[in-house]
Amino acid sequence: MRRHFGPKISACAIFVISCMCLTKAAFASALGPHDTPSIFSPASTPADSIYHLSLFVMATCGAIFVTVFSLLVYSAVKFRRRVDDDGREPAQIYGSNQVELAWTVIPILIVVVLFLATARVIHAVEDARFPTGTTEVTAVGHQFWWEFQYPGYGFITANELHVPVSDPKSPSPTHIKLLSADTDHSFWVPALAGKTDLIPNHQNEMWVDPHETGTYVGQCAQYCGVEHAKMLLTVVVQSPEDFQHWVEQQQRPAVISGQVAAGRHVFETTACVNCHTIQGTMAQGRFGPDLTHLMSRTTIAAGAAPNTAENLRRWVNDPDAFKSGALMPAMQLDQQDLDALVAYLTSLQ
Ligand code: HEC
Numbered sequence: 001m002r003r004h005f006g007p008k009i010s011a012c013a014i015f016v017i018s019c020m021c022l023t024k025a026a027f028a029s030a031l032g033p034h035d036t037p038s039i040f041s042p043a044s045t046p047a048d049s050i051y052h053l054s055l056f057v058m059a060t061c062g063a064i065f066v067t068v069f070s071l072l073v074y075s076a077v078k079f080r081r082r083v084d085d086d087g088r089e090p091a092q093i094y095g096s097n098q099v100e101l102a103w104t105v106i107p108i109l110i111v112v113v114l115f116l117a118t119a120r121v122i123h124a125v126e127d128a129r130f131p132t133g134t135t136e137v138t139a140v141g142h143q144f145w146w147e148f149q150y151p152g153y154g155f156i157t158a159n160e161l162h163v164p165v166s167d168p169k170s171p172s173p174t175h176i177k178l179l180s181a182d183t184d185h186s187f188w189v190p191a192l193a194g195k196t197d198l199i200p201n202h203q204n205e206m207w208v209d210p211h212e213t214g215t216y217v218g219q220c221a222q223y224c225g226v227e228h229a230k231m232l233l234t235v236v237v238q239s240p241e242d243f244q245h246w247v248e249q250q251q252r253p254a255v256i257s258g259q260v261a262a263g264r265h266v267f268e269t270t271a272c273v274n275c276h277t278i279q280g281t282m283a284q285g286r287f288g289p290d291l292t293h294l295m296s297r298t299t300i301a302a303g304a305a306p307n308t309a310e311n312l313r314r315w316v317n318d319p320d321a322f323k324s325g326a327l328m329p330a331m332q333l334d335q336q337d338l339d340a341l342v343a344y345l346t347s348l349q
């Protein structure tokens, strides 16, 4: 006697895979606060609303899954082929208005409810009004790093976005205009907000209203070229005092120290100046990140490596060493110039 296991086995596989995904998601949220980009530990308003919506959608889909799966198991077990089966066709039933109405109307209602819940969140996120204390930032995506302009404060930085924490009683959100210098990128810090694309010649917008200080990680979520995977994002949410302190520090021109004059000379007499800006010097290039306060960042090359003297040396000597495909050429300097240059770079506090 032949037994039919096909449908049961594939249903079981779907169930096991779903359980694995849910467990993984639960673990992701249980991991350290925000060192993995996870939508399951929101710390800012748009991310909160998206998180609650996704829980609602998952619960609805979970209920549908459990209902359908239980009916499937019940039917598979109850109506399985038995030893004493006479092999005749069972009675065929056709045309029950009640049953057909039920399986038409109930799914329509479910879809309408999911649609309305989603539309509500989209409206709340897209049509938000901004209070007077809003911080304005323009983020420009470049292959393969982020430029952050603070027009209200008059400075530019790269890769590590700083924003103030927002007090629910008097919110101080950050409004981010998104532009691209070359191709499509996507700004995604899951704990803070949904992802929004940066498109050449088209301005997109998004905002964050974080309610917990801390460092949040994200990345470019749109394939933008060979080093897309190393186009990481860091957002530092600070207390209003710390943020103010950081702004004042970023507004200062670069430190000019006689001790590193040799390195500054190397910088100013090589192609570095065509691609990088150091405020207060003749270097005004815009193709690469602003280096005025290079040492105030914890990483270099959009999170590709920690910002240490050793890594700066390796980077300038050959960017491809840890970010192959980066759009900065290896500068072919001799050891002495390289040492002097790194000393200068590390003085840029
Ligand atoms: C052709 C343009 C170009 C030239 C010339 C150039 N760079 Fe760059 N540089 C870039 C680009 C683009 C990046 C960003 C690479 C990335 O992260 O993918 C970069 C990144 C850097 C960084 C890391 C900054 C950060 O915050 O991540 C440093 C430091 C740096 N360059 C120093 C130099 C020095 C020193 C020179 C001269 C010896 C130089 N660069 C010459 C284009 C250039």
Ligand SMILES: [Cu+2]
Pocket (backbone or CB within 6 Å): 141, 142, 143, 144, 184, 185, 186, 220, 221, 222, 223, 224, 228, 231
């Ligand atoms: Cu990108």
